[in-house]
Structure formats: C-alpha cells, structure tokens
Amino acid sequence: MRNARLAEWILSLVTTPERASATVGDLLEDRRGVLRFWGALLSAAVALLWRDVLADPGRMIRLALYGVFLELVLSLAMAAVVGILYGFVALVTLVISPGTHLPWGPDTPTAVATLGVIASYVFTLAAQFQVGRVLAKRSPGRELAPCIATTLVAIAIPVLIVLLSRGRAEFPTGQSIQEALYGSPATVSILSQIPPLATLLAGAARVRRQRLSSSS
Amino acid sequence: MAGTVSALGEFEQVVLLAILRLGDQAYGVTVRDVIADRTHRRPTAGHLYTTLDRLEEKGLVASKFGDPTPQRGGRAKRYFKVTAKGVAALARAQKSYQKLMEGLKLPGVAHA
Numbered sequence: 001m002r003n004a005r006l007a008e009w010i011l012s013l014v015t016t017p018e019r020a021s022a023t024v025g026d027l028l029e030d031r032r033g034v035l036r037f038w039g040a041l042l043s044a045a046v047a048l049l050w051r052d053v054l055a056d057p058g059r060m061i062r063l064a065l066y067g068v069f070l071e072l073v074l075s076l077a078m079a080a081v082v083g084i085l086y087g088f089v090a091l092v093t094l095v096i097s098p099g100t101h102l103p104w105g106p107d108t109p110t111a112v113a114t115l116g117v118i119a120s121y122v123f124t125l126a127a128q129f130q131v132g133r134v135l136a137k138r139s140p141g142r143e144l145a146p147c148i149a150t151t152l153v154a155i156a157i158p159v160l161i162v163l164l165s166r167g168r169a170e171f172p173t174g175q176s177i178q179e180a181l182y183g184s185p186a187t188v189s190i191l192s193q194i195p196p197l198a199t200l201l202a203g204a205a206r207v208r209r210q211r212l213s214s215s216s
Numbered sequence: 217m218a219g220t221v222s223a224l225g226e227f228e229q230v231v232l233l234a235i236l237r238l239g240d241q242a243y244g245v246t247v248r249d250v251i252a253d254r255t256h257r258r259p260t261a262g263h264l265y266t267t268l269d270r271l272e273e274k275g276l277v278a279s280k281f282g283d284p285t286p287q288r289g290g291r292a293k294r295y296f297k298v299t300a301k302g303v304a305a306l307a308r309a310q311k312s313y314q315k316l317m318e319g320l321k322l323p324g325v326a327h328a
Contacts, residue, residue, distance in 0.1 A: 004289050015269075018281060018292075023265060025291030026244035040261035047262025051269070 004028060007041050013144055013205050014048040017212060052145035059139075060149040067135050067150030068157065074127035078120060125199045132203025143208040147200040151193065224309040228276075230255060231267050232306045235277060235296050243282075243293040244268075268296060276302030 004024055011020035027040050053060055093100050135150060136143035161169045170176055224232070234250040235242040244264065252258040259267075271277040282293040298306070 004291075019269075019294065021291045022281060022294035023244065023261070025285075025288035025293065026248075027261065028291070029245050029288050030248075043260045043262035044265050045262075047260075047266045048269070051266045 007037075010041065010045055011048075012212065013208055014045055014052065017216075049144055049148060052142040053148050055142065055145070060146060061153070063135055063138060063146035064149035064153035066138075067131055067146060068154050070131045070134060071127065071150070071154065074131065075124070078123045078127065081123075082116070082120065125195060128196045128199040129203040132200040132205075133207050134203075135200075136204035136207035140211065143204045143211070144201055147197070147204050151197050151200065155193070224276075224305055227259070227263065227267055228271060229306060229309055231264070231271065232276065232298055232302055235298050236303075236306075240295070240297075242296045247296065271302065272296075275299060276305055 007027070008017075008020050008024045011023055015023070023044060024041070027037050030037075030040070032040075131150070132147050135146040139146045168176075230251055231247065234247045234254070237250055237254075238246050247268075248259060248261075248264055251264075268277065268279070272279055276299060277296050278299050279294050279296050282295055284290045284292045
C-alpha cells in the first residue's frame with residue numbers, strides 16, 4: 001500500500017513540508033510499484049538526513065559529544081535510582097522481618113532480575129527519547145541529524161578505546177570492553193542499536209513536528 | 217576566491233544539463249527520465265534530490281512550486297530552472313573538460 005501521507009510525514013522530518021509533498025508527488029507519478037515507491041522514498045529520506053549530518057561537521061561533532069555525555073549522565077542517574085530503590089526495599093524488608101536474606105548479585109531470583117532488566121531498558125529508551133528532544137532543540141532545521149551523529153560517536157568511542165588500549169581496556173566491573181563489544185554476534189550488536197536509535201529519533205521527530213506545526 | 221562557485225561534480229553537471237534540456241518542464245520525474253534516457257543510468261531518488269537541493273543552495277538552480285495535479289494526489293510539482301550563475305558554472309566546467317580533451321586521442325574511440 002502506498003500510504004502517501006505517511007511517506008510525506010517521513011520526508012517532512014528531513015526537508016520542508018512543501019518539498020516533501022512535491023517529492024512524494026514525483027514518486028506517485030512515477031508509478032513503478034509499491035516496493036520501488038518505498039525504496040525510493042527511503043533512499044531520499046536517508047540521503048537528505050545524511051546531507052544534514054555532513055552540512056556542518058564541527059557543530060554535529062559537538063552536538064554528538066553532548067548527546068553521548070547526556071546518555072552517560074542519564075545512565076549513571078538510572079544506576080543511582082536503581083541503587084536507591086533497592087536500598088529502600090532492603091531497608092523496609094529488614095525493618096519488617098529482621099534477618100531476611102536479601103537477594104543480590106547471582107542470588108537474585110530470575111523474576112526480580114528480569115523485572116530489573118525490563119525496567120532499566122524502559123528507562124534507557126525514555127532517556128534516549130529525552131536526549132533526542134534536547135539535541136533537536138539545539139539543531140533547528142536539522143533536528144534528526146545530531147541523533148545520527150550521536151549514535152555514530154557512541155559506537156566509535158568504545159571502538160577507539162579498544163584500539164588505543166590494544167584490547168586491554170576494562171569496565172569498572174572488570175569486564176573487558178573488547179569482549180562486551182565483540183562478544184556477541186555482529187547482527188545482535190547491530191540489532192540492539194535499533195530500539196535506542198529509534199527512540200532517539202522519535203524524540204527529535206516530536207520536536208520537529210512541534211516546530212513545523214507552530215510555524216504553519 | 218570570493219564570489220566563485222566550487223567546482224561542479226560530474227553528476228551536478230548532468231543534472232544541470234538535463235534541466236537546461238527540459239526548459240520549463242524540469243521537475244523531479246522529467247529530470248530523472250532525461251538522465252536515464254540520455255546517459256542510460258537511472259539515479260536514485262536520494263542522489264537526485266540531494267543534488268537538486270545542493271545546486272539550489274549554491275544558487276545554480278532556482279525552484280518554484282506549480283499547481284497541484286490530481287494524478288499526483290493533489291501534490292504540486294517543484295519546477296527547476298538553471299540560473300545565470302548555474303549556466304556560467306556549467307560553461308566553465310565544460311570548457312575545462314574540453315581543454316583536457318584537446319589533442320587527446322582516446323584509444324579505440326572514433327573521433328569526429
């Protein structure tokens with residue numbers, strides 16, 4: 001199905017609404033099948049987005065570093081919140097029934113550990129959404145570009161650390177960064193980047209839509 | 217040098233020539249068709265539209281929107297026109313090619 005409105009919406013994230021409309025009109029006039037329509041649309045959207053990333057490389061790198069810094073701060077905040085929550089629950093448990101064995105580390109029951117993983121993943125996605133919004137507000141007219149730059153820099157930084165340390169760099173927990181990066185299959189590593197990038201872009205897209213609707 | 221346009225890329229020249237060839241009927245679909253017809257290569261939508269935008273940012277082409285048409289779902293066409301600056305840049309680029317080609321015989325190619 002050629003959902004022209006959806007196509008126009010996607011393109012208007014990376015170009016002006018008038019140009020997006022004219023481009024979708026061209027693709028509709030071309031009449032070369034649904035797959036080619038969407039292929040051409042994505043090709044145009046990706047090319048226009050990449051053009052925005054390269055338009056001002058210095059500014060994009062600064063915004064990307066700021067984005068990575070925000071992601072790091074929010075990750076630390078999440079760790080702090082989880083720690084405080086766990087401490088609070090532990091304190092309440094010990095007050096109610098002193099001498100209770102508190103689950104921690106490998107002793108954590110599977111259900112609790114799963115809940116923790118889900119909660120931290122949801123928090124990570126929410127944080128990415130906010131980072132996307134902040135970056136978009138600092139890049140008027142090119143709202144989505146700093147999100148792509150941030151993701152690329154976030155991927156490049158650990159790779160650089162591994163290369164510069166010749167594979168000896170470790171996280172504070174003692175896990176090798178190289179192992180964390182290359183321990184899982186490449187497809188898993190790439191696929192795991194999609195949800196955070198999608199929410200990062202969703203945050204930026206929201207700012208872009210708000211800006212467009214307020215200017216029209 | 218102040219006031220000069222950076223060198224034109226090969227595809228930029230192709231697009232400018234296609235727009236000049238089409239006259240008043242140069243918009244996305246026709247530009248793409250002329251390029252495909254004359255050069256036997258069909259540029260991707262991404263390549264074509266980013267090149268058109270870049271040429272407009274450089275002031276080498278100007279664009280204006282036409283009236284919405286039913287066969288395009290009520291969407292307007294974006295018509296392109298090569299500016300005087302664009303014509304000058306194209307002429308300069310073509311002259312450079314000609315100077316490079318002067319007196320050169322390409323092996324296996326018939327010369328007029």
